Amino acid sequence: MFNFLNPEATNPTPQQIARFFRLLGWIGFWLQSLLGFMPILVVVGTVLFNPNRQQSGGLSFGLFSAIACLLLMIFSIYWCFRYTQLARKLEIRDLRPAKSQVIRDLQLGLSANVGSMAIAVLIALARVGELTFKMLTVPQGSAVVVPTPDRARTLVTQGALITPSDMIAIQAMVNTIASGLVGLVVALLLLYLVRQNQNPQERS
Known part of the structure; x- marks a missing residue:
């Protein structure tokens, strides 16, 4: 097997x-599929079941x-699957793509x-900054009045500024970043490996 840490394994x-x-x-x-499951649910739930968005009638920035x-995360998940399909072509000499084409595919991923x-x-910086600002504007030890979904009653809690939906x-944002990091590492390792091959079209 190829050793990525050995500079002589070229x-x-x-x-x-x-x-x-x-x-x-x-x-x-x-890994990207597991990490991307929660962001997909959060975004789909926000688009379909968010009452604020339905009242405004549009998408916020x-x-x-x-x-x-x-969409980029879903594309990167598919692109990792495409690497497995590309492996089949690399094994067959007649179907083997050019090195430049393989590098372009990796650069796209x-x-x-x-x-x-x-x-x-x-998005994470904006969201966390917004929650931090809300927490700093509330006096220490104060009570926060939170409207209930039916808008008929209110619920008084002690400093309940960060809701479960916020967490x-x-x-979901952390999972998205982790998913992108996985795809980034995979693409970089494969790109390094392909660049080490001097003539992939002629070697068997």
Whole structure:
């Protein structure tokens, strides 16, 4: 097996590259799928069941950014699966794509993961900053009045500024960043491996 930490382990064969494409592709696919399950539920639930959005009749900039981030994450999950399909072509000499094409595919996956991570970080910074500002504006020891869903009664709690839905949203952002990090690491490792091969079209 190819050793990424050994600088002398250069010029891997297409068969070695194919094995790593299959291995890292499946690892990235399942890890990103598990991490992306919660963000998908949060965004879909916000779009379909958020009463504030239904009353406003449109998408806010934050929700639009979350949808764009989600689409990039779904694309990166599919792209990890595509690495496993690319491994089959690398094993067959007649179907083997050019090195430049493989590098372009990896760079596209790299860009998608960087994009999803960047958007998720911006959303997380805005959301956490908003919650922090709310907490700082409330006097210490004060009570917060929270309207109930039926709008007929109110519930008085002690400092209840961060709701369970806020924590779920923050966890979804963290999962999205972690998912992008997994895809980023997979793409970088495969890109490094492909660049080590001097002539993948001629080696068998």
